[in-house]
Amino acid sequence: MTTVNTMRAISQDTLGGPEVLKEIEVERPAPRPNQVLVRVRAAGLNPTDWKHRATGGFLGEPPFVLGWDVSGVVETVGIGVATFKPGDEVFGMLPYPWGHGSHAEYVIAPVRALTHKPASIDHIQAGALPLVSLTAWQALVENAELRPGQRVLIHAAAGGVGHVAVQIAKARGAYVIGTASAGKHDFLRELGADEVIDYRETDFTEAVKDVDVVLDTLGGDTSVDSLRVLRPGGIVVSILPVGSDEFDKEAERLGVRALRMLVDADRAGMNAIADLVEKGELRPTIAGTFPLADAAEAHKLGDTGRTTGKLVLVVD
Amino acid sequence: MTTVNTMRAISQDTLGGPEVLKEIEVERPAPRPNQVLVRVRAAGLNPTDWKHRATGGFLGEPPFVLGWDVSGVVETVGIGVATFKPGDEVFGMLPYPWGHGSHAEYVIAPVRALTHKPASIDHIQAGALPLVSLTAWQALVENAELRPGQRVLIHAAAGGVGHVAVQIAKARGAYVIGTASAGKHDFLRELGADEVIDYRETDFTEAVKDVDVVLDTLGGDTSVDSLRVLRPGGIVVSILPVGSDEFDKEAERLGVRALRMLVDADRAGMNAIADLVEKGELRPTIAGTFPLADAAEAHKLGDTGRTTGKLVLVVD
Numbered sequence: 010m011t012t013v014n015t016m017r018a019i020s021q022d023t024l025g026g027p028e029v030l031k032e033i034e035v036e037r038p039a040p041r042p043n044q045v046l047v048r049v050r051a052a053g054l055n056p057t058d059w060k061h062r063a064t065g066g067f068l069g070e071p072p073f074v075l076g077w078d079v080s081g082v083v084e085t086v087g088i089g090v091a092t093f094k095p096g097d098e099v100f101g102m103l104p105y106p107w108g109h110g111s112h113a114e115y116v117i118a119p120v121r122a123l124t125h126k127p128a129s130i131d132h133i134q135a136g137a138l139p140l141v142s143l144t145a146w147q148a149l150v151e152n153a154e155l156r157p158g159q160r161v162l163i164h165a166a167a168g169g170v171g172h173v174a175v176q177i178a179k180a181r182g183a184y185v186i187g188t189a190s191a192g193k194h195d196f197l198r199e200l201g202a203d204e205v206i207d208y209r210e211t212d213f214t215e216a217v218k219d220v221d222v223v224l225d226t227l228g229g230d231t232s233v234d235s236l237r238v239l240r241p242g243g244i245v246v247s248i249l250p251v252g253s254d255e256f257d258k259e260a261e262r263l264g265v266r267a268l269r270m271l272v273d274a275d276r277a278g279m280n281a282i283a284d285l286v287e288k289g290e291l292r293p294t295i296a297g298t299f300p301l302a303d304a305a306e307a308h309k310l311g312d313t314g315r316t317t318g319k320l321v322l323v324v325d
Numbered sequence: 326m327t328t329v330n331t332m333r334a335i336s337q338d339t340l341g342g343p344e345v346l347k348e349i350e351v352e353r354p355a356p357r358p359n360q361v362l363v364r365v366r367a368a369g370l371n372p373t374d375w376k377h378r379a380t381g382g383f384l385g386e387p388p389f390v391l392g393w394d395v396s397g398v399v400e401t402v403g404i405g406v407a408t409f410k411p412g413d414e415v416f417g418m419l420p421y422p423w424g425h426g427s428h429a430e431y432v433i434a435p436v437r438a439l440t441h442k443p444a445s446i447d448h449i450q451a452g453a454l455p456l457v458s459l460t461a462w463q464a465l466v467e468n469a470e471l472r473p474g475q476r477v478l479i480h481a482a483a484g485g486v487g488h489v490a491v492q493i494a495k496a497r498g499a500y501v502i503g504t505a506s507a508g509k510h511d512f513l514r515e516l517g518a519d520e521v522i523d524y525r526e527t528d529f530t531e532a533v534k535d536v537d538v539v540l541d542t543l544g545g546d547t548s549v550d551s552l553r554v555l556r557p558g559g560i561v562v563s564i565l566p567v568g569s570d571e572f573d574k575e576a577e578r579l580g581v582r583a584l585r586m587l588v589d590a591d592r593a594g595m596n597a598i599a600d601l602v603e604k605g606e607l608r609p610t611i612a613g614t615f616p617l618a619d620a621a622e623a624h625k626l627g628d629t630g631r632t633t634g635k636l637v638l639v640v641d
């Protein structure tokens with residue numbers, strides 16, 4: 010419990026492993042114009058959290074509070090906010106950079122980052138969706154303009170972004186090929202994948218061809234190799250925003266397209282995601298939940314990269 | 326002319342009249358992730374500029390650079406920007422607060438605030454549109470959900486927001502009633518207004534009834550009086566985000582809706598505006614243009630409130 014003007018938050022004073030995370034009590038922030046204060050009910054964890062914890066990334070030097078996913082209840086609204094009122098259930102992804110994140114009891118969010126939480130999912134599911142779903146949506150729909158009948162290859166298709174991307178691609182009417190270790194193939198087929206490839210046994214560049222769109226969640230050699238399975242004019246969208254020049258050069262040589270992107274907060278995308286949820290076409294898989302105070306434990310598990318589905322902090 | 330790493334900007338060290346504005350040379354900023362640096366070609370002026378110049382508003386204490394409207398050319402892109410590339414012509418409205426504004430040679434903008442400039446308008450027209458069009462769009466379409474055949478009353482319909490709102494409402498198939506002084510009635514009819522009211526001669530609460538949506542650009546007594554011309558369930562959207570409690574209380578008493586909003590940067594809205602422009606359904610009226618160095622002159626003219634249409638700074 011905290012007093013009325015403070016809140017608990019997971020903060021860090023130094024960069025490092027999960028052990029640098031600690032629960033602190035800080036002043037509860039007030040929303041500025043076109044912002045709302047959200048009482049966090051659940052907040053997903055993502056690789057961007059481990060990376061920022063360890064490197065500072067876009068946030069620079071600590072102290073900062075991590076967390077880009079949020080599902081919760083509007084507590085107060087800033088000047089000019091007409092879209093939401095206190096008590097509304099909302100979910101969304103915070104923009105980069107955002108150093109006072111959602112791994113806390115309350116978080117400030119720009120109203121354009123949020124939309125109404127679908128009634129058909131709970132806060133844990135809603136808190137797991139925003140960053141991975143927006144990433145997949147912006148990669149497949151906004152950037153690649155995926156159309157019905159197109160062939161899409163999704164790397165690490167059982168991962169956080171991957172398992173959501175499979176569902177979004179199927180909802181768009183695409184033919185979906187996913188890579189994953191053999192133990193996750195049943196999971197991928199349940200999500201709707203049409204073909205599954207065991208990347209440990211099979212070189213995907215031999216097994217797949219004539220692909221229209223590749224969603225590259227791995228980077229490195231995978232980015233460049235992915236260009237070789239495209240049909241002429243096809244596109245690889247890498248969700249790792251920086252990498253080698255070879256990606257662009259090889260794409261030009263092959264007559265295909267190579268695009269790097271960074272997911273961006275956006276209500277229009279969140280509305281599209283909420284629509285898919287309401288239609289029953291999109292659900293997150295929850296690998297585990299942790300109370301806010303155990304954020305370091307969640308980071309430890311996330312750091313292993315061995316979970317299937319999403320880790321979520323639950324704030325009571 | 327400036328050296329390669331600097332730029333000219335209109336800044337102020339103190340709050341006050343137009344005379345506090347001065348041209349300075351500052352370092353050219355670099356875009357952060359999901360931002361672009363735009364070479365400004367034209368930047369509209371809005372009442373929010375005079376207000377912030379005089380009061381600080383959402384920006385607090387100077388120094389700051391004003392300007393929320395921008396039309397220009399992408400110069401460089403930040404990490405993760407897949408939507409735009411250098412050389413793209415873009416336009417949009419910067420978010421609140423934004424203390425390093427568009428009244429400069431270059432401006433940093435979040436990519437989600439921008440969209441591609443329609444080829445059918447020049448930078449002066451594109452630089453005049455964003456803030457007023459987004460205001461009208463968010464008021465009439467997003468918040469009031471204006472439908473074909475509905476009756477809409479637009480106050481100060483010949484003003485910056487008003488003259489754009491008339492066109493947007495007509496494009497939505499609404500029946501449009503506008504208030505303006507008699508000298509501007511021909512202008513309103515050319516824009517498509519179905520009825521015009523001379524607010525100096527006529528009490529609009531006597532002349533109009535059964536209105537579905539009122540767009541209130543004036544505030545004060547007008548906000549409250551506007552509630553009285555609504556049909557049951559109708560809505561007044563005030564674009565002045567703060568005001569008296571009487572607005573809400575009287576709305577509740579009358580069984581109508583009262584909403585206050587503050588315009589917010591948004592690509593989805595900019596896309597809708599660009600579509601209307603491409604269809605020939607939306608054009609700004611330009612009251613005058615000024616070179617960047619004469620920003621103070623533009624503020625002086627804007628402060629009078631006597632212009633019909635938009636003032637725009639042109640950056641060579």
